[in-house]
Amino acid sequence: MPASLRFRLAFATSVLVPGIHPDDAHLADCLRERGIEPTACVWNDPAVDWAGFDAVLMRSTWDYFQHYAAFLHWLERLPVPLINDRALVRWNSDKRYLLDLAAQGVDIIPTRLATAADLPACARAMAGQELIVKPTVSGTAWHTVRGRAGEPAFEAALAALPRDFRYLVQPFLPEVLAEGEWSLLFFGGHYSHAVIKRPAAGDFRVQSDFGGTSQLAEPPPNVLASARRALAATAALGHADIAYARVDGVVADGGFRLMELEMIEPYLHLGAWPEAAERFAAQLSERLAGRALTC
Template structure:
């Protein structure tokens, strides 16, 4: 009997993002029957699937309550989810960075602030270039950068919705050196890219004009990223993970560990499609 697996995606990519088509083919070769399903489609019977693999669920952060309720539905249906739902819930709010810091991971210095506290925190950083981002966010959504204490940043903050935010120093190394993304499949290192923002920008996302180039990390960067994954508290190694960080004065600082729906740069490393499909198939065997 064929094992059916739902590839959860967003309505914007109902037939899968083009980068995931080779993965679907690799899953079929591994003996699975992958079917693209929009996670917000109420007509989908998730219990009819043997497992759910999240892929381009890239709108979850704008519908976060709905997303967590959906995870609860999958739990009630006893459908295995990759990555597992406890890990997804933990990773959905960037306050996990503070937990990882307590476990010894070097992160970009971060403060959490909500409501009026946001203005108090920013006032304490007067004269510094900072970045403000929601703790539940993706693709630089509602992320702003500016000089603390400036009228321009104050006006931008006034346009932000009432939410919980991370306040971090702006790291010029992102512009000069780039941001690393290290990809792990089934707990093992697979490949890396170095992302750079467009000239004059600080956002490395492709939607913002950023670029990504295959690159080999130094042993120090690789060791630091390995340590990040080891610090993630989970029963099993994540089926997929992306560790994003920047090197500052020779030290790798974690920006995010992506466990929900990261773009895995599979086109830059075609062998990874088979590696991921094999990992999923082995867990369902």
């Protein structure tokens, strides 16, 4: 029988997925059993009374990067704590954090920063290489292009990108197609489970929106160790209390190359690993009880 209500937890969502996502359904049930009522709230809905909740867990805010200034304003005005706090979310919302991690010794995919105006020159300096270009603030392959530097079609794609963004320029790693991309899930700093994601035939994007698939897999020891180093580097940068994280990367040249750290609204693959939802619910219960929750 569910426990009596102790806390109200807002699941921040978006107009894309306004309710509790099916992958989070078991997590929501586990929370209710612990006396925590999860309520889906669209993050930019002005009618939501955020002060009526004990905390906010960001889940399917999958359009925040399309409304970035409003999102940052919303973060600052939230009257209750965030699970994964504000400073961590701000830092993680701009992929320039990859360079911060590289400075800490994390093995990332080689990354250059460029304005839209500088993209042609940046591409010319990497002539002949197959590249991926994406905004520093983005998600779900938004405004992401792939092509070979120097080819007219790629130059045209670069010219068509929005002019007011900054971009990451990275070599495309064919291992994504051949071997897939790893996602390792951590809760409270402890490894939980992992999946390997593969793109659909003829595509390079591993997201399910584009036909990509994922399956549970056990990461090799070096992959797990590399993921832990990325989280340790994040802690060294001042973000030690990480309630949940997804570490994405690919094995290339015998080592794990970090592609992204997802600590805002990652798909957690809880439907494939229900025990993870139960552990996460237990951790959230402890945080809401005041033992680990901070503003």
